[in-house]
Amino acid sequence: xxxxxxxxxxxxxxxxxxxxxxxxxxxxxxxxxxxxxxxxxxxxxxxxxxxxxxxxxxxxxxxxxxxxxxxxxxxxxxxxxxxxxxxxxxxxxxxxxxxxxxxxxxxxxxxxxxxxxxxxxxxxxxxxxxxxxxxxxxxxxxxxxxxxxxxxxxxxxxxxxxxxxxxxxxxxxxxxxxxxxxxxxxxxxxxxxxxxxxxxxxxxxxxxxxxxxxxxxxxxxxxxxxxxx
Numbered sequence: 001x002x003x004x005x006x007x008x009x010x011x012x013x014x015x016x017x018x019x020x021x022x023x024x025x026x027x028x029x030x031x032x033x034x035x036x037x038x039x040x041x042x043x044x045x046x047x048x049x050x051x052x053x054x055x056x057x058x059x060x061x062x063x064x065x066x067x068x069x070x071x072x073x074x075x076x077x078x079x080x081x082x083x084x085x086x087x088x089x090x091x092x093x094x095x096x097x098x099x100x101x102x103x104x105x106x107x108x109x110x111x112x113x114x115x116x117x118x119x120x121x122x123x124x125x126x127x128x129x130x131x132x133x134x135x136x137x138x139x140x141x142x143x144x145x146x147x148x149x150x151x152x153x154x155x156x157x158x159x160x161x162x163x164x165x166x167x168x169x170x171x172x173x174x175x176x177x178x179x180x181x182x183x184x185x186x187x188x189x190x191x192x193x194x195x196x197x198x199x200x201x202x203x204x205x206x207x208x209x210x211x212x213x214x215x216x217x218x219x220x221x222x223x224x225x226x227x228x229x
């Protein structure tokens with residue numbers, strides 16, 4: 001595996017497009033990713049692909065991955081984002097492991113918020129992609145900084161820590177709203193799921209959130225009532 005640890009401490013403004021050469025067999029240590037992006041092509045069969053990538057103690061901000069496919073990726077201690085998070089738009093995952101502190105990652109099922117026809121193609125492709133995947137994401141040892149919903153990733157393919165990571169099923173949204181009230185954090189999380197075809201979404205709590213204990217208690221109460229898993 002090629003190591004960029006002593007070669008590149010910052011990747012700024014790097015832009016690649018689906019259809020270009022994939023990135024594989026690379027490790028990054030203490031690298032800053034800033035303003036980097038992956039742009040999609042109209043056909044999801046041409047997803048830009050990352051394979052066998054390792055990130056350790058890296059930082060990020062204002063990065064955008066549209067429709068990328070991530071295979072066999074190990075991420076340990078990925079922090080940053082703040083007011084400029086990294087968005088994973090319509091990406092698909094196979095054996096991607098997140099460990100340690102993780103902050104500033106936003107998962108979205110759409111590949112482009114302003115292109116419904118492209119979204120439909122990529123969502124259909126994602127369904128086919130996950131038919132051959134046993135484990136999409138392993139977040140069981142990750143400590144997220146803030147509450148985040150892992151939209152677009154089938155919850156049954158996510159390995160999680162049930163102590164602070166939950167599953168909201170689309171069929172249970174009415175019960176969630178009834179118990180949690182509206183508006184609430186949980187109704188906000190439910191809104192994108194309610195209008196999607198996904199069966200559910202994994203919700204991870206934020207360990208750095210000032211309301212972590214309060215939110216955890218709400219989640220446990222919802223689980224006790226059968227609204228969350």
